[in-house]
Structures are given as structure tokens and as C-alpha cells.
Amino acid sequence: MAAGLAFSLGLAGCGDKAAKDKPVVERPVATMRVHYEPIAPERSYVAVVRPRIESDLGFRVSGKAARRLVDVGRAVKAGEILSTLDETDFKLQREQAEAELRAATSSLAQASGDEQRQAVLRRQGFASQAAYDRVRAAMEEAQGRKTRAERSVELARNALDYATLKADADGVVTATMVEPGQVIGAGQPAIRVARLDEKEAVVAIPEAQTARVGEAMAWLVLWSKPQKGYRAKLRELSPSTDAATRTYAARFTLLDTDEDVQLGMTGTLTLADGQGARVAKLPLSALYNAGKGAALWLVDDQGGLKLAPVDVAAYESDSVLIRSGVEEGARIVAMGVQKLDAGQRVRMVERRP
Numbered sequence: 001m002a003a004g005l006a007f008s009l010g011l012a013g014c015g016d017k018a019a020k021d022k023p024v025v026e027r028p029v030a031t032m033r034v035h036y037e038p039i040a041p042e043r044s045y046v047a048v049v050r051p052r053i054e055s056d057l058g059f060r061v062s063g064k065a066a067r068r069l070v071d072v073g074r075a076v077k078a079g080e081i082l083s084t085l086d087e088t089d090f091k092l093q094r095e096q097a098e099a100e101l102r103a104a105t106s107s108l109a110q111a112s113g114d115e116q117r118q119a120v121l122r123r124q125g126f127a128s129q130a131a132y133d134r135v136r137a138a139m140e141e142a143q144g145r146k147t148r149a150e151r152s153v154e155l156a157r158n159a160l161d162y163a164t165l166k167a168d169a170d171g172v173v174t175a176t177m178v179e180p181g182q183v184i185g186a187g188q189p190a191i192r193v194a195r196l197d198e199k200e201a202v203v204a205i206p207e208a209q210t211a212r213v214g215e216a217m218a219w220l221v222l223w224s225k226p227q228k229g230y231r232a233k234l235r236e237l238s239p240s241t242d243a244a245t246r247t248y249a250a251r252f253t254l255l256d257t258d259e260d261v262q263l264g265m266t267g268t269l270t271l272a273d274g275q276g277a278r279v280a281k282l283p284l285s286a287l288y289n290a291g292k293g294a295a296l297w298l299v300d301d302q303g304g305l306k307l308a309p310v311d312v313a314a315y316e317s318d319s320v321l322i323r324s325g326v327e328e329g330a331r332i333v334a335m336g337v338q339k340l341d342a343g344q345r346v347r348m349v350e351r352r353p
Contacts, residue, residue: 026347030335031299032286034326036278043209047201047220047269049261052235052253054174056189059085060162065182070191072176076167082191083178085163094156101149108146111139171195172263199254199261201232203269204247212273213237218252222260222267231255232269279313279321287312287320288337296326297333303345305333 063085070082118135121127175192178184201220205213218232232252241248252269254261288295288307298306310325326332331348333340340346 026303026345027340028347028349029299029333029340031331031348031350032282032334034280034282034322034328034330034332036280036328038278042273043271045203045205045269045271047203047252047267049222049254049263049265049267050200050202050251051171051174051194051196051263052198052200052251053169054192054194055168056177057082057165057168057191057193058187058189059083059165059184060186061085061090061159062184062186063089063163065178065180065184065190067180068176068178068191070173070176072173074173076171076173076193078167078169080167081164082167082173082193083165087160087163090156090160090163094153094160097149097152097156101146101153104142104146104149108139108142111135111142115139165190167193169193169195170197174263194263196263199257199263200235201252201254201267201269203250203252204242204245205237205250206247207241209271210237210248213250213271216271216273218269218271220252220254220267220269222265224265225260228260230257230261279323280326281319281321282332283334284315284318284320286332286334286337288340294320296322297337297340298326299331299333299346299348303347305340305342305344305346307342 066084066086068083070076076082114135115132115138118127118132122129122132171193173191174194176190177188177192178190184190214234214237218234220230220232222228222230232254234250235253236251238249282296286296288297293309294312295307295309298308300306308326311323313321313323315321333346
């Protein structure tokens with residue numbers, strides 16, 4: 001009996017020694033780093049490409065339209081002739097003004113000669129002061145008539161130049177409101193030209209979204225070119241709503257545009273709110289919950305585990321958004337969290353995104 005008990009104790013001692021000598025097996029787990037980034041809810045609106053500057057050009061004088069040299073859609077350069085008026089009357093006015101100038105010049109020459117002769121006679125005592133004053137007044141009046149005649153010639157020449165309507169900048173013709181033979185008044189719109197140096201996306205913004213439109217990131221994707229996007233920046237937000245739609249018109253300047261962006265094209269303008277909270281997007285399989293709230297398994301450099309409670313911002317179909325609880329760059333277990341225990345050693349296998 002005593003011998004059997006001693007033999008049993010000897011076997012138990014051997015079992016404990018073998019257990020201590022057995023190496024600890026580390027469980028392999030997939031890990032990943034935590035990265036926080038702003039959550040940016042996106043909103044999309046239908047946008048139309050418009051020019052920032054679209055001018056109605058008109059003649060500065062009245063007259064009868066003689067020619068219209070451009071049509072809608074025509075690209076024009078600065079200084080290019082768009083339309084002209086009948087120049088017959090303007091040329092006659094210029095000739096009349098030039099004739100009056102020649103007459104005024106002759107009158108001034110004669111009056112100036114009389115004044116010089118009277119001045120000599122006055123110094124010699126052969127002419128009275130009153131006579132000299134009359135001659136000098138006549139000369140000054142002749143000088144005034146010549147000045148008026150010179151200005152009349154300038155106005156007549158300007159009127160003749162104004163009979164030709166020219167483009168004041170590079171652009172494209174978007175509308176024509178004049179036809180040959182039509183009598184038009186000074187300042188009446190004749191040709192509408194849109195400048196191409198700056199293009200905008202015009203959208204209608206609901207009242208509830210106007211507060212953050214200026215701070216949101218914006219980009220435009222054309223329906224005809226869905227593979228390309230263009231950055232946009234808010235330039236103008238209407239201070240009043242549209243009477244029919246109750247929306248606010250917003251104009252976004254398009255940055256870094258190319259030839260693919262044509263006036264009148266339609267696209268989708270997306271706004272991303274830059275004021276959202278910073279969250280970390282993690283796989284749903286990384287979340288551990290044993291009835292005490294959501295938590296994550298943290299892994300240190302030696303493979304040790306530590307459970308960290310976290311604040312969940314939202315759940316998605318296959319991921320979870322974490323607001324706080326773990327630091328930026330912390331290593332966590334991404335899969336198999338339900339099979340782990342505190343104090344257990346693991347072997348890290350980095351999970352690829």
C-alpha cells in the first residue's frame with residue numbers, strides 16, 4: 001500500500017515537471033492599426049456649368065444694323081468685329097465736323113492777324129484801347145470756336161467707331177438679339193458673349209444646408225465624363241430664395257478645368273462636410289462585447305493582450321466607427337476576438353487593408 005502511494009506521487013511529480021517544460025503555444029491573430037479621420041457626410045446636387053461673366057454687348061450709338069458677323073456658338077477673340085451699323089450718316093457727320101474745323105481754323109488765323117496788327121498800332125498810338133479790345137475779343141472767340149470744332153470732330157470720329165461692335169474679351173457667343181436691317185437704340189443689347197476664362201457650377205441649395213455650404217469641400221463630376229472630377233469653391237450664395245423652389249442659388253468656381261468642361265453641361269456637385277467628428281473605421285469582427293459594452297483587444301509589442309472599452313459612433317454593414325477609447329496608431333486584433341482571454345500571448349499577423 002505504501003509502495004503504491006509512493007509510486008503514484010512519483011508519477012504526479014513527473015507530470016508537473018513535464019507540464020512546466022512544455023513550451024507555451026502563441027495563438028496567431030490578424031491585427032491592424034487604428035487610424036482616425038474626419039467623417040464627412042456627402043450631399044449631391046444637380047449642377048449646370050455657366051460662365052462667371054456673360055455680357056450683353058450693344059452699340060453706343062443709334063442706327064440701322066448693316067451686318068451681323070457671328071452666330072450663336074461662335075468663339076470670338078478680343079477686338080473681333082461682331083456687328084456693324086450703317087455708317088453713311090456717321091461719315092457725313094464726320095465730314096461736317098471736319099469742315100467746321102477748317103472754317104474755325106481760318107477764322108482764328110484772320111482774327112489772330114488782326115489782333116497782332118492792332119497791338120502794333122496801339123503801341124504806336126494810332127489805335128485806341130477800345131478798338132484793340134474789340135479785336136482781341138474777336139480773336140478769343142475764334143479760338144473758342146476752333147476748340148469746339150475740334151471736339152466735334154473727335155465726337156464724330158468716335159461715333160463712327162462706335163458703329164462697329166467689337167468683342168471686349170475672348171469668349172463664345174451665347175445669344176444674338178440683332179438682325180441686319182433692324183433699327184436699334186444706343187445701349188440696346190445686340191450680342192451676348194460669355195467669357196471662357198472662368199467657369200462656374202450653378203446649383204440650388206435647400207434652406208437646411210446653406211449654413212455649411214461655404215465650409216464644405218466641393219467637386220463636380222460631369223455626366224458626360226463620369227471618370228473625371230473637378231474641384232470647386234463657393235463664390236456666391238444668393239441672399240434670397242427662389243420663389244418657386246424655395247432654394248438658394250449657389251455659384252461654385254471650377255478649379256483646374258480643361259476643354260472637356262463646356263458651357264451648358266450638366267453634372268453632379270458633391271459637398272463633403274469638413275466639420276464632421278474624427279472616427280476610426282474598423283471591421284465589425286474587431287469589436288468584442290461580453291455584456292459590459294463594446295471593447296477592442298489591444299496588442300503590445302510582446303504579443304500581450306489588453307481589453308480597452310471604446311465609444312462607438314455608428315455601425316455600418318460590415319464595419320464599425322469608433323469615436324474614442326484607443327489611441328491613434330494602436331494595434332488591435334481584427335478577427336477572432338471572441339476566442340481570446342486577458343493575459344494570453346498571441347502572434348501578430350498584420351492584416352492588409
